[in-house]
Amino acid sequence: MTDTAAPPLAFDPLDPVALTQALVRCPSVTPEEGGALDLLARVLGAHGYRVERPIFTEADTPPVENLYARIGTQAPVFVIAGHSDVVPVGDAASWTRDPFGGEIVDGALFGRGACDMKGGLAAMIAGALRYRRDNPDAPGSIAFLVTGDEEGPAVNGTVKLLDWAHRRGERFDHCLLGEPTNPATMSDMIKIGRRGSLTGELLVKGKQGHVGYPHLADNPIRGMVRLLAALDATPLDSGTAYFDPSNLEVTTVDVGNAASNVVPAQARAVFNIRFNDIWTPETLAAELERRLREAAGNTVRYELICRATNAVAFLTEPGPFVAMVADAVEAETGTRPVLSTTGGTSDARFIKSYCPVVEYGVVGQTMHQIDERVAVADLIALQRITERLLGRYFTEAG
Missing domain, CATH: 3.40.630.10 (Zn peptidases)
Structure with a gap:
């Protein structure tokens, strides 16, 4: 009191x-x-x-x-x-x-x-x-x-x-x-x-190697470009009566590679989606996984982590x-x-x-x-x- x-x-x-x-x-x-x-x-x-x-x-x-x-x-x-x-x-x-x-x-x-x-x-x-x-x-x-x-x-x-x-x-x-x-x-x-807010972390795995011997390496940046393009290629939705369309923004892409003659071992990207009431965090994560799986095929090794969110x-x-x-x-x-x-x-x-x-x-x-x-x-x-x-x-x- x-x-x-x-x-x-x-x-x-x-x-x-x-x-x-x-x-x-x-x-x-x-x-x-x-x-x-x-x-x-x-x-x-x-x-x-x-x-x-x-x-x-x-x-x-x-x-x-x-x-x-x-x-x-x-x-x-x-x-x-x-x-x-x-x-x-x-x-x-x-x-x-x-x-x-x-x-x-x-x-x-x-x-x-x-x-x-x-x-x-x-x-x-x-x-x-x-x-x-x-x-x-x-x-x-x-x-x-x-x-x-x-x-x-x-x-x-x-x-x-x-x-x-x-x-x-x-x-x-x-x-x-x-x-x-x-x-x-x-x-x-x-x-x-x-709107809700969902942050995702995408990790693409490759194989480090010498750029002069590309057949002995696997550049993860190519895979990252392909996967990010797949996430962004088609709008998530067209909005609703009171909400704008959901929006995905890539906020960082990193490989941590200081050497110009080395193929990096992995690439990492972080993105945030502000989503409308069409989605829940769970259904949105499932849609992201679907797009990535389809784009990756059998050639890109990746991991998607959707961070926990209380912003629905x-x-x-x-x-x-x-x-x-x-x-x-x-x-x-x-x-x-x-x-x-x-x-x-x-x-x-x-x-x-x-x-x-x-x-x-x-x-x-x-x-x-x-x-x-x-x-x-x-x-x-x-x-x-x-x-x-x-x-x-x-x-x-x-």
Whole structure:
């Protein structure tokens, strides 16, 4: 439980800009908590939330602290999810502003995590606090799932926090994940699903030898070229109603050969596939193996290793909840956002197993970059969108 007797905060947590600044000033580079969860626990605890801070561990990964908070005891339960951890700042000398300063210049708030995703998290918290302040007797419950492991291995974060909550009897009805989904403006995009991600390692075996005596060697590079061409020759699919076609990209080809007169013994390639909901990791691996086997025939010796993945494709079917989020965005921005499944992976891939989830947040143009920043106006817009969404959600629930 949170100690609500702590000294009062030096800022107004109902102000999304001030709360973002306070969070940015916490150096919570994965897996360090950096004071970010302490801050959120104080804010939420002071406003009536029951706050818990489970720490999860696993071999060969750092322990990670997480936060779960809830106000209310009845259904429906609306979950707001996000992460407090950030990526490293990189070359701090290249920043024009302190990466952990939260400085506002020309209408933009600078700092690591400003848009990914401390700004989004702060704006949603401010919106939720404002909603409960103005509607103390509203039906249902609001819960927060905040991890410190989204930018890292994603092993001791949301996936375990969800399981922990479920085993304690917590049940969720809908979730809004505050990732920075918008490409350019706050009216651009809502994510209603994500592609899966599968990484494969292809090893082609040959026989080392002198290039002047090719009959005594077996060059694996020829086989590698043939197999990679077979993987890429035919599209995996043509996409679906809400997903682009699955895409395979070769990310490295290596032979480790420093000598120009030696045929190498083996060649290695790594590729990644971002796949849509036509595939599962298992069916995709089987298709890759089929293509390789057919191309290799009896002449190319190879081994395919598909690495384990927890990133599967999923879709939150458009319906009343998705429309409700889009309505709130349109009401505040004047433009209806498109529904998208583009981009990389997110913790929504874990949440979707517990309740329908959509993603909406601030503009993400500078995430992970030097001088990461978020527009102050966008923080205020997201606070208002969140407040509006909660009002309609619990009005219809009641």
